[in-house]
Amino acid sequence: MRLLSKASQLSRLRKITEAIPPILVASAAVCGLVIGVRHLGRLEGLELNYFDRFVQLQPDEGADPRLLVVAVTQDDIQALDRWPASDRTIDQLLQKLKQYRPRIVGLDIYRDLPVEPGNVELTTRLQVNDNIIAVCKVGDDKGLGVAPPTVVPKTRLGFSDLVLDRDGVVRRGLLFMTPEKTSKCPATTSFSLQLALKYLSRQGVRAQLTPDKNLKIGTATFPAIANNSSGYQNVDARGYQVLINYRSPTAVARQVSLSDVLSDSINSSWVEDKIVLVGVTATEIKDYFYTPYDLSQQPETKGKMAGVLVHAQILSQLLSTVLDGRSLFWYWSETTEILWIWVWSLLGGAIAWYVRPSWLLGVIGASALLGLGSICFVLFLQKGWIPLVPPALGLVGTSGAIVAYQAYFKARPSGAKNNNSAPEGSFSSLTTAAGTQATRTILKERYQIVRNIGAGGFGHTFLAEDTQRPGKPYCVVKQLIPSTDERYMQLARRLFQSEAEALETLGSFDRIPQLLAYFEQDRQFYLVEEFIQGHPLSEELVPGKRLSETEVVALLKDILLVLDFIHHRSVIHRDIKPSNIIRRRSDNSLVLVDFGSVKQLQTQITMAQEKYTVAIGTMGYAAPEQFFGKPVFSSDIYALGTIGIQAVTGIPPTELEEDPTTHEVIWRNHVPAINDTLAAILNKMVRYYPSNRFQSATAVLRALESVCIY
Numbered sequence: 001m002r003l004l005s006k007a008s009q010l011s012r013l014r015k016i017t018e019a020i021p022p023i024l025v026a027s028a029a030v031c032g033l034v035i036g037v038r039h040l041g042r043l044e045g046l047e048l049n050y051f052d053r054f055v056q057l058q059p060d061e062g063a064d065p066r067l068l069v070v071a072v073t074q075d076d077i078q079a080l081d082r083w084p085a086s087d088r089t090i091d092q093l094l095q096k097l098k099q100y101r102p103r104i105v106g107l108d109i110y111r112d113l114p115v116e117p118g119n120v121e122l123t124t125r126l127q128v129n130d131n132i133i134a135v136c137k138v139g140d141d142k143g144l145g146v147a148p149p150t151v152v153p154k155t156r157l158g159f160s161d162l163v164l165d166r167d168g169v170v171r172r173g174l175l176f177m178t179p180e181k182t183s184k185c186p187a188t189t190s191f192s193l194q195l196a197l198k199y200l201s202r203q204g205v206r207a208q209l210t211p212d213k214n215l216k217i218g219t220a221t222f223p224a225i226a227n228n229s230s231g232y233q234n235v236d237a238r239g240y241q242v243l244i245n246y247r248s249p250t251a252v253a254r255q256v257s258l259s260d261v262l263s264d265s266i267n268s269s270w271v272e273d274k275i276v277l278v279g280v281t282a283t284e285i286k287d288y289f290y291t292p293y294d295l296s297q298q299p300e301t302k303g304k305m306a307g308v309l310v311h312a313q314i315l316s317q318l319l320s321t322v323l324d325g326r327s328l329f330w331y332w333s334e335t336t337e338i339l340w341i342w343v344w345s346l347l348g349g350a351i352a353w354y355v356r357p358s359w360l361l362g363v364i365g366a367s368a369l370l371g372l373g374s375i376c377f378v379l380f381l382q383k384g385w386i387p388l389v390p391p392a393l394g395l396v397g398t399s400g401a402i403v404a405y406q407a408y409f410k411a412r413p414s415g416a417k418n419n420n421s422a423p424e425g426s427f428s429s430l431t432t433a434a435g436t437q438a439t440r441t442i443l444k445e446r447y448q449i450v451r452n453i454g455a456g457g458f459g460h461t462f463l464a465e466d467t468q469r470p471g472k473p474y475c476v477v478k479q480l481i482p483s484t485d486e487r488y489m490q491l492a493r494r495l496f497q498s499e500a501e502a503l504e505t506l507g508s509f510d511r512i513p514q515l516l517a518y519f520e521q522d523r524q525f526y527l528v529e530e531f532i533q534g535h536p537l538s539e540e541l542v543p544g545k546r547l548s549e550t551e552v553v554a555l556l557k558d559i560l561l562v563l564d565f566i567h568h569r570s571v572i573h574r575d576i577k578p579s580n581i582i583r584r585r586s587d588n589s590l591v592l593v594d595f596g597s598v599k600q601l602q603t604q605i606t607m608a609q610e611k612y613t614v615a616i617g618t619m620g621y622a623a624p625e626q627f628f629g630k631p632v633f634s635s636d637i638y639a640l641g642t643i644g645i646q647a648v649t650g651i652p653p654t655e656l657e658e659d660p661t662t663h664e665v666i667w668r669n670h671v672p673a674i675n676d677t678l679a680a681i682l683n684k685m686v687r688y689y690p691s692n693r694f695q696s697a698t699a700v701l702r703a704l705e706s707v708c709i710y
Contacts, residue, residue, distance in 0.1 A: 022405055023349035023398075030397040031345040034390050035338060039233060046389040047231025048165060052292035054380045060248045064316040066199070067253035068274050069308060070097070071281040072109075076258040083285065085258075087111070088118025093278065094125055094132065096261050100271035103202060106133045106195045108160060108279035108308045112147040112184070127151040133194050135160040136185035138177065147184035158191030162289060162310060163241060169290040170244065170305075172225065173314040175215065177239035192314035199275050200322060215240060220322045230331040230385040243329040244310075245317045245383065249293040252312045253277070275315065279308020327383040341390045344372060348395030352402035365399055442467065444519055447477055447528060463531065466516070474531040475516055479524060496525045503527065503595065506571060511562045511591050532593060534585040538578035541643070546650040549675055549709045556644050557704060558590040563640065564697035567633045571595070574631050576639035577621040578646075620653035624663070625690055634693040637700060641685025641693075648674055648682070663688040677707045 037043060070093070077083050090109065097105055111122070111134065126132060126149050134152045138159045139145030148157050159179070163172045175193045179185055189197075196217070197207055205218040215222045227237040246252075256266050280287050288304035305313075320326035332340065347368060355361045369392055376388040442448045447464040453476075454461035460479045465472040480496065500518035508514075517528040537555075541547075547555070559581065566573065573580075573595055580594045623638035625631065642653040642665070649656075649670040657666045665686050668679060681703050687693045694700045 022402065023346060023353055026401040026405065027342060027345035027349045027394070027398045030348075030401060031338070031342045031394050034341060034345075034393045034397065038390050039228075041233040043389050043393075044231060044233050044235075045167065047387070048167065048169070048171065050376075050388050051171070051231060051385060052169070054377055055246055055292035056249070056294070057377065058381060060251075062248060063251045063253050064247060064312075064320065066274055066319055067312055067316060068102075068270050068276045069253045069255045069312055070258060070261055070276060070278045071255050071306070071308070072258045072279065072285075074282040074284065077282050077284065079259060083282075084109070084115050086118055087115050087122035089258075089262075091118050091122040091125055093258060093261055094122075094129070096264070097271060097276055098129070100266075100268045101273065102131070102271050102276045103273045104131050104133060104195055104198050104275045105129075106135075106158075106191060106275065106277045106311070108135050108191065108277060108311060110135065110137070110146050111149045112136070123149070123151050130156065131198070132156065133158055133191065133198065135191050136187055137161060138179045138183050138185045138187070145179070145183045145185040148187070154186055156194070157185075157187040158189055158194035159185055159187040160191050160307065160311070162307065164289070165235070167290075169292065170310055171292065172241045173244045173317070175222070175240045175242060190314070192311045193318060195275055195277075195315050196318040196322075199319065205322060217318070218322045220325075220328075222318075222321070222328065225331075228334065230337075230387065231389075242317075243385070244314055245326070245329060246292060246313050247316050247320075252309055252316055255281075277308050277312055277315070279306065279311070281306040281308065329383045329385050331385055332387075337387050337390075340387060341394045344368075344391035345394035345398040348398040349402045351395075352399040353406070361399075361403075365395070368395060443477065443521060443526060444517070447475065447517075447526075448472075449477065450474070464528075466528075474533075476513070476529045476531050478527040478529065480526070493520065493525075496520070500527060506566055506569060506595070509562070509565050511558075511589065512566070512595075513591065513593055532582045532584055532591050534582045534591070536579045537581040537583060537590065537643075540583070541578050541646055543652055544650045546671075547647040549648065549678055549707075552644055552647045553678065553704055553707055553709065555590065555647060556640065557701060559592060559640050559643075560697045560701050560704075562590075562592045563636050564701070566595075567636070567697055572631050572633060573636050573639075574626065575618060575622070576636055576643070577618045578643060581643075623690070624688060632690050634690045634695060637685050637694050637697065638687075638690075641682050644682050645686065648678075675707060675709055678704075678709075681707070 034043075072085070077085075080089065090107070090111070094105065094107075111126075114123075126134060132152075133156050134149050135158055136148035137146035138161050159174075159177070161174060161177075162170050163174045165171055173190070173192065175190050176188060178188060187194075200207075200217065207215065207217045210216050210221065214224065222242050224240050225232070225237055225243055227233075227235050229235075229237075229243075254270055256270070260266050287307040289307060289310055291305045291310065293305065317326070317328075321328055348365070351364050351368060352361060355364050372392055372395070373388065376386055379386055443464070446466060446468050448467050450463045450465060452460055453463050462477045462479070464475050464477045466475050496518070500515065503515045503518075506512050506515075513532055514530040515527065516530060517526075519526055559576070563573070573592065575594060576592070580592065582591045582593055583589075584591050621639045621642050623631070623635040626635055645656070645665065645667050646653055649667055651667070651670060653665070658664060659666055664683075668674070671679075681700065684692070684694055684703075685700065694703070
């Protein structure tokens with residue numbers, strides 16, 4: 001018993017070690033690809049989108065009690081009957097606020113030019129009141145910006161510029177920058193930071209730069225983001241920028257209107273010792289910006305937030321970090337992010353390698369993705385922004401690579417994996433490379449194998465001699481290698497019998513190889529078919545060679561007669577292509593071969609075992625629906641139509657372009673002089689959607705009768 005236990009442990013260990021190389025290689029390759037795509041910025045939009053979703057899901061922290069926003073609303077502008085408001089109105093507002101003794105007032109309204117009446121009074125107030133912070137706009141490289149009020153010193157100025165990401169969303173706050181010499185705005189400190197520093201200075205809190213050039217206010221350090229911090233890639237990080245930690249979607253601060261203040265309709269405690277921001281929220285002024293939130297129900301401001309409220313968000317972040325210890329966003333180093341992505345890629349490979357059946361693989365894979373998202377969200381609540389999309393792609397990509405790897409080796413014939421391991425007399429020992437001489441094994445004591453003439457995931461095709469017929473004529477032997485699992489042998493046997501009987505019925509037509517025999521030997525299944533001597537149509541349709549319209553019509557009619565026969569017997573060929581059409585040497589007729597019956601049988605067994613769809617067909621000739629495993633009768637008509645187009649153009653179908661909108665094949669420009677009726681028929685044969693094609697071979701034959709070629 002101990003020896004058996006030891007052997008079992010060694011067997012399990014061997015299975016684990018066998019999985020390591022493919023999982024390592026696949027995960028490293030997929031991880032490298034994902035990282036490369038990420039560095040190109042192709043994933044930035046997805047990463048920022050998930051950032052926005054997490055911002056929306058995080059708890060609302062409510063209004064900052066240190067702030068008050070005086071909003072100039074749409075009703076205020078209608079009451080004033082003008083905008084911009086006069087200097088007298090702004091002066092009256094500041095006078096009203098002064099009586100409530102605010103600590104700081106931030107005026108987020110441009111006053112670069114006088115707006116009479118009242119300019120003298122407002123100018124005097126701005127000059128003498130040292131607790132009023134005014135704004136100006138630096139502008140971009142092309143614009144000159146907006147100048148500040150001339151009497152306000154630089155120490156009481158802040159720029160109002162906000163940083164927009166590539167999608168137009170404000171996620172970063174710009175705290176410092178150096179204006180261009182041509183800019184009208186000389187401010188180097190943002191409006192929000194200027195307000196925060198003035199407010200904190202009253203409490204003895206000072207700002208400084210650390211030796212590594214980070215901003216430190218009191219005991220709180222605000223690290224600047226780099227151009228590749230977390231989800232960002234190659235972003236413009238000039239100046240000093242921090243990621244905005246939005247406080248609330250709707251109530252970053254208490255709001256009152258301009259009319260409320262002018263009519264003395266506010267409580268003095270709302271203003272006393274507070275920071276008061278004055279700005280416009282009226283929609284017609286269009287001082288709105290996209291944020292991670294999607295809140296507004298008004299079409300013109302949907303998903304946007306007024307500029308003064310965005311400044312309030314940044315200001316609240318600065319104050320709450322310094323005074324309340326509120327967390328700032330943090331990120332991992334690039335090396336840590338790469339390791340993180342690789343770990344999830346490895347996990348995806350391991351899941352795909354060990355988990356069976358396929359439905360369980362899907363469940364566990366989905367659970368892993370859910371776990372990844374949960375980890376990222378929990379860390380996001382702790383203000384950690386770590387990669388989500390790249391590791392998810394790594395997990396899915398590596399899983400897909402491992403599934404494809406296993407499917408490939410599972411589909412390979414058993415003898416091809418190890419010729420020496422096949423028992424003596426087994427047909428597996430015959431699977432030598434195509435074109436070489438195989439062992440002279442006799443199947444069913446009758447069919448002597450000559451050579452391997454084809455191979456695929458379904459098995460092999462051999463040329464053989466029928467030793468029990470006079471002259472030992474050649475025949476074709478097709479081999480199916482089903483799963484060795486005993487559970488599926490009975491299923492394979494039943495499907496094989498049914499498929500063989502269907503092929504026997506088709507063999508009564510002289511344009512189809514006749515089925516001579518079918519049998520099971522050594523737990524493998526064989527079909528024996530008539531050998532057609534001749535050459536494939538692919539030798540006639542060489543690139544650059546065009547057939548005449550008469551030859552093309554004759555070719556189409558020949559094959560359509562075969563399709564009409566098999567379709568009336570509910571059989572779809574599925575793999576019509578030039579190499580599967582033989583020009584028979586004896587009478588020069590076209591014969592349709594390789595019905596893929598063995599492939600179709602393997603498909604049915606695979607679908608029964610693994611519950612997924614297997615596509616049969618050849619790229620360029622196969623109809624689009626075949627790649628979803630859903631062939632219909634018109635799929636064969638599509639394939640024949642592509643052969644007809646190849647014949648008239650001399651161009652293989654894989655080299656023809658398709659319309660990016662309709663997905664239809666573009667080919668008429670290569671043969672502008674073709675008969676219009678024939679061209680219309682070919683176009684209808686290769687329509688992208690099956691319902692738009694000819695629905696039967698008979699319908700195509702009838703249409704071809706109307707083609708007049710002179």
